[in-house]
Amino acid sequence: MRRLLPLxxxxxxxxxxxxxxxxxxxxxxxxxxxxxxxVVPQTNRAVVVTGTTPYTQTVTLSSGARAAxxxxxxxxxxxxxxxxxxxxxxxxxxxxxxxxxLETPGFFDTVTFSPDGRFxxxxxxxxxxxxxxxxxxxxxxxxxxxxSLSLRRLQLxxxxxxxxSVVFGxxxxxxxxxxxxxxxxxxxxxxxxPEVPTxxxxxxxxxxxxxxxxxxxxxxxxxxxxxxxxxGQDDVVAVELGSEVGAPVSxxxxxxxxxxxxxxxxxxxxxxxxxxxxxxASSKEAFLLDARGIQDNHRRLSLTDVAAHVAxxxxxxxxxxxxxxxxxxxxxxxxxxxxVVALDGVASAPLxxxxxxxxxFPLPQVSSSAGTGPALATVSLTDDTNRVRLxxxxxxxxxxxxxxxxxxxxxxxxxSVAGSSTVVSMDLRTLQLVxxxxxxxxxxxxxxxxxxxxxxxxxxxxxxxxxxxxxTSDRAGALRLSDFALSGDLxxxxxxx
Amino acid sequence: xxxxxxxxxxxxxxxWAERPELSASFGFASELMTSSQYDLVxxxxxxxxxxxxxxxxxxxxxxxxxxxxxxxxxAASATAHGTLSSSxxxxxxxxxxxxxxxxxxxxxxxxxxxxxxxxxxxxxxxSSALEQTVLHPSGTFLGxxxxxxxxxxxxxxxxxxxxxLGVGYVVRPAYTFDALAPPPPSGRQEDPIARGAVNLGSMxxxxxxxxxxxxxxx
Numbered sequence: 185m186r187r188l189l190p191l192x193x194x195x196x197x198x199x200x201x202x203x204x205x206x207x208x209x210x211x212x213x214x215x216x217x218x219x220x221x222x223v224v225p226q227t228n229r230a231v232v233v234t235g236t237t238p239y240t241q242t243v244t245l246s247s248g249a250r251a252a253x254x255x256x257x258x259x260x261x262x263x264x265x266x267x268x269x270x271x272x273x274x275x276x277x278x279x280x281x282x283x284x285x286l287e288t289p290g291f292f293d294t295v296t297f298s299p300d301g302r303f304x305x306x307x308x309x310x311x312x313x314x315x316x317x318x319x320x321x322x323x324x325x326x327x328x329x330x331x332s333l334s335l336r337r338l339q340l341x342x343x344x345x346x347x348x349s350v351v352f353g354x355x356x357x358x359x360x361x362x363x364x365x366x367x368x369x370x371x372x373x374x375x376x377x378p379e380v381p382t383x384x385x386x387x388x389x390x391x392x393x394x395x396x397x398x399x400x401x402x403x404x405x406x407x408x409x410x411x412x413x414x415x416g417q418d419d420v421v422a423v424e425l426g427s428e429v430g431a432p433v434s435x436x437x438x439x440x441x442x443x444x445x446x447x448x449x450x451x452x453x454x455x456x457x458x459x460x461x462x463x464x465a466s467s468k469e470a471f472l473l474d475a476r477g478i479q480d481n482h483r484r485l486s487l488t489d490v491a492a493h494v495a496x497x498x499x500x501x502x503x504x505x506x507x508x509x510x511x512x513x514x515x516x517x518x519x520x521x522x523x524v525v526a527l528d529g530v531a532s533a534p535l536x537x538x539x540x541x542x543x544x545f546p547l548p549q550v551s552s553s554a555g556t557g558p559a560l561a562t563v564s565l566t567d568d569t570n571r572v573r574l575x576x577x578x579x580x581x582x583x584x585x586x587x588x589x590x591x592x593x594x595x596x597x598x599x600s601v602a603g604s605s606t607v608v609s610m611d612l613r614t615l616q617l618v619x620x621x622x623x624x625x626x627x628x629x630x631x632x633x634x635x636x637x638x639x640x641x642x643x644x645x646x647x648x649x650x651x652x653x654x655x656t657s658d659r660a661g662a663l664r665l666s667d668f669a670l671s672g673d674l675x676x677x678x679x680x681x
Numbered sequence: 682x683x684x685x686x687x688x689x690x691x692x693x694x695x696x697w698a699e700r701p702e703l704s705a706s707f708g709f710a711s712e713l714m715t716s717s718q719y720d721l722v723x724x725x726x727x728x729x730x731x732x733x734x735x736x737x738x739x740x741x742x743x744x745x746x747x748x749x750x751x752x753x754x755x756a757a758s759a760t761a762h763g764t765l766s767s768s769x770x771x772x773x774x775x776x777x778x779x780x781x782x783x784x785x786x787x788x789x790x791x792x793x794x795x796x797x798x799x800x801x802x803x804x805x806x807x808s809s810a811l812e813q814t815v816l817h818p819s820g821t822f823l824g825x826x827x828x829x830x831x832x833x834x835x836x837x838x839x840x841x842x843x844x845x846l847g848v849g850y851v852v853r854p855a856y857t858f859d860a861l862a863p864p865p866p867s868g869r870q871e872d873p874i875a876r877g878a879v880n881l882g883s884m885x886x887x888x889x890x891x892x893x894x895x896x897x898x899x
Contacts, residue, residue, distance in 0.1 A: 200759075204721045207763040238877040239860065623874055644808040645764065650874060665877035666809035666863065670765075674718045674858065674882030 210669040214252045216259045218634030219278045224669050225249040230276045231671045235637045235651025240671040243283050246272045256301040268317045288326050289337030298352035303375045304328035310346040322346040327378050336378045344368040353403040358429045368395030383432045402451050409475050411460040418446045422475040440477045443467035447492035453500040463494045472517045485515045495536045514565050514572040525574035527561050541565040546585035558584045589629035598638045600626040609655040618657050622650045701737035708732050708894020716885040722769040723757035730755030744782030751775050766806040773799035789827040801856045811861035823849035843896040851890050855883040
């Protein structure tokens with residue numbers, strides 16, 4: 185008995201492992217077509233919440249999840265996983281609740297997908313360092329083909345550190361160009377022919393000894409041109425790309441001058457393929473610049489106020505504005521007609537809906553006969569004989585515009601205002617508003633086109649989301665799921681212990 | 682074990698005609714949960730439980746058979762993931778039968794087996810409160826020693842105070858907490874939003890146990 189008692193006492197103590205003492209640090213929510221996915225690296229789980237079922241589902245991942253990105257237009261989420269010396273990529277099929285694991289050629293930090301979801305480019309972020317790795321080759325990238333589930337290492341062979349951004353060109357018959365912007369120049373590769381060496385393009389203005397950082401890149405509609413906005417330069421860099429397939433694409437660099445203070449560039453409207461839109465803040469001008477620099481072909485609009493952003497609308501019309509000012513300008517680059525409207529307040533980042541020729545500007549503060557307060561201004565473009573008319577309609581808000589989500593198919597905007605638990609659905613065609621009161625304040629909104637649900641993320645660390653049928657005011661169809669990051673917490677994969 | 686208990690009860694059939702000796706007991710039990718999942722709700726391994734029971738004792742060849750009805754309750758709690766209050770309540774009823782014999786004047790070894798029904802309630806409280814109660818049968822197998830001390834000067838078998846020390850094993854199927862959800866709102870709520878549930882997984886709740894109790898035999 186005397187021998188047994190100490191044994192029992194010792195056994196009674198036990199110890200607690202770190203499994204449940206270390207904090208859970210889920211990655212940010214990712215929205216697919218029909219679900220929200222929260223990756224929890226500590227439990228090696230992707231937690232799937234759909235809003236159509238009142239419970240959570242999980243998919244077991246490889247260990248070491250560090251970034252999750254939804255593949256556009258699909259129900260797949262790409263999760264960068266693995267250890268620095270054995271990196272992997274998990275492609276999570278949210279509908280089938282399964283994961284396909286691919287070995288990656290590097291311990292990449294992020295992945296950028298083409299708009300159609302066919303290709304993804306895995307790249308490094310220079311500031312991210314590499315965990316335990318002593319050295320990283322920031323000039324290597326990984327090209328993922330989601331159709332064949334192949335992942336291939338590519339060497340950019342530039343003098344730069346990690347890429348700044350990735351821009352996919354339009355879909356062409358036999359090639360798909362990808363531009364990787366860098367600290368020094370840009371690299372162009374063909375995603376359909378990854379075996380072809382990458383074309384490195386130096387951007388070195390006349391008289392300069394070093395390459396200039398690329399701030400923005402846009403392809404022309406036919407991928408014949410790659411236009412660059414570079415640091416400290418007012419000229420748009422027009423790179424004429426050859427039509428080679430199966431060989432490194434040839435590139436001819438031209439500097440195209442317009443105004444002063446180049447602030448934004450955009451692909452030119454249809455019918456003007458050998459041109460690029462450029463807006464200049466200092467000289468208050470907008471240009472449709474001829475890519476070959478032929479001055480006679482340039483089209484110019486003198487603006488009444490500073491504009492720093494340009495977006496294409498339907499046809500050949502473009503919209504110009506500046507966050508922080510009141511003036512919004514429309515310009516038909518083909519026939520030169522234009523129009524201007526003054527917002528009731530200072531604009532912040534708008535939602536531009538080209539298909540409806542509309543743009544919605546959240547205004548933090550407006551003064552009107554109804555008093556002062558925030559508003560949402562809708563600018564609609566209509567054709568007049570002599571000018572482009574901008575029609576302004578306002579929606580009064582109780583508080584500042586906060587979160588929003590957009591339904592491109594149904595042309596609806598869902599938004600919330602600061603401090604309110606209500607989600608507003610706005611039909612962008614009719615501006616009809618429908619309010620749905622939730623039980624908590626949304627921090628972010630998602631629209632799930634696959635299930636026509638709006639998801640309001642209430643911002644809790646372990647997950648707190650309310651799903652509701654889009655465009656309804658009826659709470660009966662809503663479903664709230666809380667603390668779902670804990671899903672599977674008692675069923676840790678063996679390698680997580 | 683159950684068969685053995687039934688056999689002992691049959692052997693002592695003659696004794697059933699007599700009025701059984703009654704007893705009441707109160708004790709402390711510690712069940713050792715060594716699974717990693719139990720770490721969610723406890724900083725160490727024991728699930729500490731209290732138990733009250735009433736028993737009837739029947740004469741048996743060379744000893745006695747105790748038939749006992751008990752109720753037990755215990756809990757563990759901890760802070761999980763640095764932000765959550767986690768707790769596990771286990772409550773249950775059990776029926777057990779045991780055989781004991783007098784080895785020395787103050788020493789009675791015994792063996793006991795029982796079956797029961799246990800409710801386990803897991804709750805997690807963070808930004809919201811989630812809970813789920815799961816019901817499962819259980820089995821308990823114990824061996825131990827009782828130390829009886831007669832109270833008063835009556836004949837053996839009269840009022841006695843007994844110290845009971847036992848060790849054994851508690852068997853339960855794994856408790857699956859697959860639908861942790863907020864408790865329904867108290868009172869009537871206008872147009873409530875439905876709440877979804879979280880599937881946490883399973884927690885094994887079997888393990889070695891030891892008991893220390895006191896019994897008063899009437």
